[in-house]
Amino acid sequence: MHSGRIIDVKCRCGYLLFRYYKAGKGRLIKCLISRLTDDFVGLKGAETFSRPKCPNCGKELGIIMMIHGEPALKLNQGTIATIRL
Numbered sequence: 001m002h003s004g005r006i007i008d009v010k011c012r013c014g015y016l017l018f019r020y021y022k023a024g025k026g027r028l029i030k031c032l033i034s035r036l037t038d039d040f041v042g043l044k045g046a047e048t049f050s051r052p053k054c055p056n057c058g059k060e061l062g063i064i065m066m067i068h069g070e071p072a073l074k075l076n077q078g079t080i081a082t083i084r085l
């Protein structure tokens with residue numbers, strides 16, 4: 001079943017951070033790095049437990065964690081702009 005869509009994920013400062021293939025509905029809590037379709041931060045290859053920052057304003061975007069053996073970014077909800085789905 002393919003019920004996902006590609007969404008733009010932006011920082012609150014307005015910078016476009018990445019595009020993400022989101023499966024299903026609901027709020028974006030964490031992003032599997034393998035599902036990024038565009039990466040303007042350099043999340044691909046980021047180390048586990050590193051805290052990537054917005055290239056524009058320097059705020060922390062979240063933390064890289066392993067989820068089911070896959071690297072993922074757990075989002076800092078205070079930094080990520082609300083995503084319209």
Ligand SMILES: [Zn+2]
Pocket residue numbers: 011012013014015054055056057058059
């Ligand atoms: Zn920013």
